[in-house]
Amino acid sequence: MRVGILYSRIRRDEKLLLEELRDRGHDVEKIDVRKQRFGLESTTADVADLDIVVDRCLSTSRSLYATKFLDSYGVPVVNSPETGDVCADKAKNSLALAEADVPTPATEVAFTKEAAMEAIEEFGYPCVLKPIVGSWGRLMAKIDTRSAAEAILEHKETLGHYEHKVFYVQEFVDKPGRDIRVVAVDGEPVAAMTRSSEHWLTNAAKGGTTESFDLDDRALELVERASEAVGGGMLGVDLMEVGGEGSGEYTVHEVNHTVEFKALTEASDVDVPARVVDWLETKAEAFAADGGDAGGDSDGDTNAADDSTDADEVVA
Amino acid sequence: MTTDTDPVLAEDPITGEEIELPADVEVGEIIDSPVTGTELEVISLDPVTLEEAPELEEDWGE
Numbered sequence: 001m002r003v004g005i006l007y008s009r010i011r012r013d014e015k016l017l018l019e020e021l022r023d024r025g026h027d028v029e030k031i032d033v034r035k036q037r038f039g040l041e042s043t044t045a046d047v048a049d050l051d052i053v054v055d056r057c058l059s060t061s062r063s064l065y066a067t068k069f070l071d072s073y074g075v076p077v078v079n080s081p082e083t084g085d086v087c088a089d090k091a092k093n094s095l096a097l098a099e100a101d102v103p104t105p106a107t108e109v110a111f112t113k114e115a116a117m118e119a120i121e122e123f124g125y126p127c128v129l130k131p132i133v134g135s136w137g138r139l140m141a142k143i144d145t146r147s148a149a150e151a152i153l154e155h156k157e158t159l160g161h162y163e164h165k166v167f168y169v170q171e172f173v174d175k176p177g178r179d180i181r182v183v184a185v186d187g188e189p190v191a192a193m194t195r196s197s198e199h200w201l202t203n204a205a206k207g208g209t210t211e212s213f214d215l216d217d218r219a220l221e222l223v224e225r226a227s228e229a230v231g232g233g234m235l236g237v238d239l240m241e242v243g244g245e246g247s248g249e250y251t252v253h254e255v256n257h258t259v260e261f262k263a264l265t266e267a268s269d270v271d272v273p274a275r276v277v278d279w280l281e282t283k284a285e286a287f288a289a290d291g292g293d294a295g296g297d298s299d300g301d302t303n304a305a306d307d308s309t310d311a312d313e314v315v316a
Numbered sequence: 317m318t319t320d321t322d323p324v325l326a327e328d329p330i331t332g333e334e335i336e337l338p339a340d341v342e343v344g345e346i347i348d349s350p351v352t353g354t355e356l357e358v359i360s361l362d363p364v365t366l367e368e369a370p371e372l373e374e375d376w377g378e
Contacts, residue, residue, distance in 0.1 A: 010358075032344055257378075
């Protein structure tokens with residue numbers, strides 16, 4: 001098959017994926033989004049005849065817009081822009097999980113520091129303040145006191161990007177020093193690991209240590225439901241064990257849409273890139289059978305090959 | 317004669333020193349400079365050219 005990779009950085013994750021695709025004889029078209037333009041009718045990117053495009057953009061905005069444009073040309077793209085839209089925004093993410101009755105930490109959004117302070121006081125201390133867009137544990141605050149809350153809110157309001165004026169306040173979940181990351185494809189787990197740390201943030205990016213984790217039936221069910229809640233795709237589902245390690249009760253705090261898997265590849269016995277490519281092959285076949293609409297929301301009524309034009313004709 | 321498993325040599329754009337890259341290096345790949353630890357991006361393969369990688373931005377992540 002002919003696979004497009006949307007990217008602006010080739011990290012270890014992308015290298016693993018490229019290696020696996022090429023080893024299987026697939027034709028790979030690397031699309032550096034920094035060099036492309038996306039018009040209303042077509043793009044400078046060579047997307048003609050692609051059986052599937054995998055979004056590996058590290059930047060949320062690039063990911064959201066590039067996938068949306070490709071989808072509008074009828075190019076099969078995973079994850080879908082709809083999934084990206086929900087996963088990229090923590091508020092939308094929380095709402096989607098809650099609407100699907102997936103247990104998720106109590107969350108409130110407020111738009112002024114006064115309203116945010118009221119939410120914080122109602123949650124009590126400690127509670128958590130997160131940016132609505134962001135990853136790797138950046139700019140996350142565990143708030144222990146009212147004076148800390150006042151300082152953080154003022155800093156965010158004064159210094160922050162406008163998105164930092166959307167205050168996302170969440171209950172503090174007293175997890176057992178670890179959380180669980182599951183990489184799943186359309187709800188089916190590929191592999192899972194725990195991320196442990198003495199620090200309240202356990203992200204691998206923050207130096208948390210990782211270990212393979214066996215999912216029980218409840219976790220399997222929640223991964224499937226959380227995936228469905230955000231529109232499916234290749235996802236990183238993050239769970240915390242409520243009630244302690246091995247309690248079998250979980251809360252899903254986040255679903256990530258351009259998931260990194262290198263840490264999981266190292267922590268588990270599973271060949272994650274191979275499983276991901278298995279899924280891409282199945283997905284591409286399904287797109288072809290459905291005329292470009294394999295489970296996504298694309299209209300599927302146009303074909304990239306038919307619509308692609310020379311770069312000069314692109315509406316910039 | 318070189319083979320596809322030979323390491324690739326390139327100039328570190330910050331220090332000017334010659335550095336060794338893996339044979340399977342890709343355009344767009346991010347590598348850590350063995351000299352300074354700075355993130356470098358592979359801009360082209362023929363010849364292999366490196367530039368300092370863009371700073372992480374606020375909306376970057378998974």
